[in-house]
Amino acid sequence: MIRSRAAVPQLDAARKPHEPRAMSDAQYHALVDAIEDCAIFMLDLNGCITSWNTGARKIKGYEAHEIIGEHLSRFYPAESVARGWPEYELKQAYATGRFEDEGWRVRKDGTLFWANVVITAARNVEGEIIGYAKCTRDLTAKRAEQEKLRLSEERFRLLVESVSDYAIFMLDPGGHIASWNTGAMRIKGYQPSEILGKHFSTFYCPEDLAASLPEIELQTAIRTGRVENEGWRVRKDGSLFWANVVITAVYDEHRVLRGFAKVTRDMSERKRLEQLEVSSRRISEFLATLAHELRNPLAPVRNAIGVMQMETDMPPRIAWCRDIIDRQTSHLGRLVDDLLDMGRITTGKIDLRMARVDVSDIVARSIELVHPLMDERAQSVVTKLPSEPVYVTGDGTRLVQVVQNLLNNASKFSPRASTVKVEVEREASALLLKVIDSGRGISQKGLSSIFDLFVQEDHYLNPGEAGLGIGLTLCRSIVEMHGGSISAASGGLNHGSTFTVRLPYASADDAPRPHRVLGQTATQAVSSGLRIVVIDDNQDSADSLAMLLQMKGHDVRIAYHGKEGLDVVRHFPPELVLLDLALPDIDGYAVLRTLRSQRLIGRAVVVAMTGFGQDSDKERSAQAGFDAHLVKPVDFEVLDRLLERMARG
Structure with missing residues (x-):
């Protein structure tokens, strides 16, 4: 270590034989001079430099002969010198024995570095202050990392605070709210001043509080690191929303729990759509079955109306009642059709x-x-x-x-x-x-x-x-x-x-359309009756349809069960089979397979007749080999067109 001519107080050379040998001045100075990562030098009472070690030369850039005797203010920016900061540091060290500070310092080449500075008062054996020892460390790299981390944390904080679609906030280890972003304000309705410091259980429904759900979630996050669930949460105004919640335990580098990060998403719209989808599916399934059950009793009513409409000698009052029944049955049939497609209703x-x-x-x-x-x-x-x-x-x-x-x-x-x-x-x-x-x-x-x-x-x-x-x-x-x-x-x-x-209003050129009239023309076109077998377990439906067909000039046989229908066909080879699909013993598909396999029907037309009328039902009957698919109650126009087509061969 290069020293000035100022004398350094001598150590007491007297020691007892059993005491360890004290370090000599030369050894002490050699040790200090060898330190490279810390600038260590002495100042006199006026603040002038009296010694200079290797670390000082490396950090500040001066050789000893360039700096010894100069005032320590050489190392301070102009602004610090102007406000008397170097003199202030010495006064504090003189008054208290030690002063520590961090700030910008100047190298020989004019560049700045961030320094940690410790100034210690040096005393002689009488305890008088004779100068100062100053240690300076270059913390520029460390400060840059800290600043980088601070800026990163600031950017992250600003990012989190600006997110409006997610409620992102921190909880302390006890579950109390420590931060609050824009999304939390929007979703939950609280301003930061209203909610910071409150327990996060504020957002839970009474039944969840009774089940200790908030405490369970925190304990699970501590045990597994993270917990995610969905459920109803409460806004400030008391309204409920369906939330997706993720709670993550936050630890420091020593694995000490510092709190929890909580992210909440408002999933109310998705929940509503899911509920609508489930409700729609269940209702559609229910209504498909309901429509089938409604069509069965509607079928004989429509058939009976058809029979009544073919009567020419009917009292006006009865005809009026018949027409009311016809209109209302048609209306009900239309509504039953619409029940099959809940999608049309919901959209x-x-x-x-x-x-x-x-x-x-x-x-x-x-x-x-x-x-x-x-x-x-x-x-x-x-x-x-x-x-x-x-x-x-x-x-x-x-x-x-x-x-x-x-x-x-x-x-x-x-x-x-x-x-x-x-x-x-x-x-x-x-x-x-x-x-x-x-x-x-x-x-x-x-x-x-x-x-x-x-x-x-x-x-x-x-x-x-x-x-x-x-x-x-x-x-x-x-x-x-x-x-x-x-x-x-x-x-x-x-x-x-x-x-x-x-x-x-209707436009002036809209012309009224004529009402539908039953197919008498088709009936008259049938010059010779067809041999028809009706197989339907609903006796009213089967009997009324058979009566209507007989009045149209056809030869009809009836069966109320699948096996019975097979026997009827064996003894009465038909040209047309109207076959219900939902039969009590064997279904219509099995009846058709038997008719085909045993060659009981030859070139006869087999028509599915059922209350199930969705596209998938029609596709299934076609794939099974049915020639047509009639939905109960059978539309008279459709039936007449079928009979007319068969009559023409």
Whole structure:
């Protein structure tokens, strides 16, 4: 170590024989001079440099002869010198014996480095301060890493805080909220000042709190490092949302638990779609079976109507009743068809059979359909219609369905012996059809969601009156497909409700379409009757269809079971077999296989006749070898075309 001429206090040379030998001055100075990673040098009381080691030469760039005797301020930036920082450091070291600081220092070549500086007061044997020892370490690389880490953490913090689709926040080891990002504010509704320091169990439902779910999640995260689940969570306003939650335990480098990172996603829309999908699938499966069961009793009714329509000598009153049954059976058959495709209901994709229809006729048919319900409740309907016919272009059955649904609702949610009004008004560009009741009414909150799928306003529905929750949604879909709109208004609970349907007028050049007439022409075209076997376990359906076919001039045999049908065919070789698929002993597919394998039918036509009418059902029957697929109740026009085709050979 290069020293100035200033004397260094001598060590006490006297020592006892058993004491270890003290380090000599030369050894001490050699040790200090050999240190390369720390600048170690002495200052006099004025702050001038009196010694200089290898580390000082390496860190600061000066040789000893260039710097000894110079003031320590040579190493400080101009700004520090201007504010007297070097003198301040010496004063603090003199007053307290030691001073430590970090800051920018200047090398010989003018470059800056970040330094850790320790100045210690040097004393003689009498305890008087005779100068200072100064140690300087170059921490530039370390500071750069720390700054890089700080900037990375700052960028990460800014990134997390700016995320709005995810609630990202930290919990302390006890589960209390320590940070709060923009997404957390948006999803959960709390401002940071409202939630920081609160326990995260604030977001859990009462049943989850009772089951200690928050504590279980934290313990699981500690045990496994991470836990993920989904469930209902509570917003600030008390509303629920379906959340995907990930909690990760956070440890320091010594594996000490520092807290938890929690990420929450609002999955309410996905949950709603999943629930809709499950509900739609279950309802579709149920309705497919229901439609089949409804078609079985509808079939004999339609067949009986066909028989009655072929009677020429019928009293007018009975004919009038027959026509009502025909219209209502047709209407019911159409609705059963639509039940098979729940997708059309949930998406509003319902095929419309458009025609020019009189709104007064729509109202009359709708009232006719709700009479049984309203009579049971001693209720009445009062209409207010224009004096002249008003026409719209639409599907009459669907528009009847809309008005009927509104009347049903009005009846169900109105007192006994009350009156429901149906008013039709003309506007400049649209027709208004209003259904007005004096019943329980709808709350303001309910008005905003009453037309949503599967929504049933609690205060609007009577106990026990709940349905599928699709009625008003279907009404809205049908009306909108007609280019119109539907709205609800109410003065509040117990102040009644008004549903208003707006529909555009029919254009002047829309011509009325003729009603369908039963196929008498096809019947007359059958000059010689066919040999027909009807196999159906529904006796009313089989008997009524056989009677209708016999009245058309055909020779018919009936069987109510599959095996019985095989016996009938053996003794009565048919030209046409109408075969039900759902038979009690062996199904229609097995009957067909037997007929084919035993060569009992030759070139006869075999037609599947069933209540199942989905495309997949028709594909299956075709693959099984059936020549055609008729859906119950059998459409007379379809049946007549089949008979006419067979009669022509």
